[in-house]
Structures are given as C-alpha cells and as structure tokens.
Amino acid sequence: MTDLALSVVWPDQERARTSLLERVAPWCKAQWAAGHRLELQIRLHEDAKTDRQRKYYHGVVLKTIAAQARPNDQQFPLKVWKEHFREEYLGYKTVTTKNPLTGKKMRRRVRVSSEDLGVKGYSQLIDRVSAFAASELGVTFPASFEQWERMQVDADTGEIIGAITP
Known part of the structure; x- marks a missing residue:
C-alpha cells in the first residue's frame, strides 16, 4: 500500500535541498506513476x-x-x-x-x-x-x-x- 502523505521537517536550507532530492521527488514520482494527484502545503514547523x-x-x-x-x-x-x-x-x-x-x-x-x-x-x-x-x-x-x-x-x-x- 502506498503512503498517503509525506511529512518532512527542514531545519535549514541544505537539509531541505537534500530532502527534496532524496525523499520528496522520488515519493512524488511514485504517486504520479500510481495515478494520484498531489497537493503541496508548506507551513512553519x-x-x-x-x-x-x-x-x-x-x-x-x-x-x-x-x-x-x-x-x-x-x-x-x-x-x-x-x-x-x-x-x-x-x-x-x-x-x-x-x-x-x-x-x-x-x-x-x-x-x-x-x-x-x-x-x-x-x-x-x-x-x-x-x-x-x-x-x-x-x-x-x-x-x-x-x-x-x-x-x-x-x-x-x-x-x-x-x-x-x-
């Protein structure tokens, strides 16, 4: 079963960049491949x-x-x-x-x-x-x-x- 949500915390710019490339992008690609639409919401931690x-x-x-x-x-x-x-x-x-x-x-x-x-x-x-x-x-x-x-x-x-x- 596919995870329905992904949550990441970005304490600084470098970890945000790494997280986007290594976690967020692959997860998004997998969801799109499965036919899901995505919504992005970013808020203060x-x-x-x-x-x-x-x-x-x-x-x-x-x-x-x-x-x-x-x-x-x-x-x-x-x-x-x-x-x-x-x-x-x-x-x-x-x-x-x-x-x-x-x-x-x-x-x-x-x-x-x-x-x-x-x-x-x-x-x-x-x-x-x-x-x-x-x-x-x-x-x-x-x-x-x-x-x-x-x-x-x-x-x-x-x-x-x-x-x-x-």
Whole structure:
C-alpha cells in the first residue's frame, strides 16, 4: 500500500535541498506513476507542535472537563466549555476598518481565536484552563495529563522541549 502523505521537517536550507532530492521527488514520482494527484502545503514547523497541542487540548483537557464538571449540578458539552474558556481567557480585540463605500472608519469587536495562538500562547491557555478545572471544578485529569505537565516551553523561543506521547 502506498503512503498517503509525506511529512518532512527542514531545519535549514541544505537539509531541505537534500530532502527534496532524496525523499520528496522520488515519493512524488511514485504517486504520479500510481495515478494520484498531489497537493503541496508548506507551513512553519511550529504549526505541527500547535497541532499536537490542539489535539491534547480538545482530546484530553476539554473532553475530561465536559465529562466530569458539574457546576450547579449541570453538565455541559465540550463545545460549550471550549467557547467559555475562549471568551474567559482570550476575549475580544477591536478591529478598525474603513467602509469602502463611505470611507468612514468602523470599529467592531472580533473574538480572539485559539487558532491565533503560537506554541507558547497555546501552552499557557492549556495551563490556565486545566488549573481552573482542577481547582474550581474538581476535575481530575488522566495519567497522560502528567506528561503534559512535564513538558516545558522555552520562554525565549516558544519551542517545546520534550514531546507529547499519546
């Protein structure tokens, strides 16, 4: 069976060049030979880390809160908790734009999304939400949560030191 995706990390130009010639090009040729169409997507490597953070936030933190938290003897779904914590910890920003028809400036409130966060910001969101859930809602997180707590984020670069293991 053919691999459906290829993922490579390029820490510098020379390794990118080598990887393109030795891994990416042969893989692409094999896929084209098999009749597949390809799509290329290149993004900052940091995004891959926030993808893992996002999976952890939704799959462990919010899921656990939705399952255990019962404020005022009521249970709420994950989506409700996600929006509550987004509003509580990320809030809104004011955006000023010009109306193209009148030329007048307009201001409006726009919600800040967790998608706008980098590695460090997402890590801080996870820490704040989990601390609130544990202290105020009595939520106990599974053993895998301890792995997240041991993970450190470099304060200068925002780089994750360590790895999330499922």
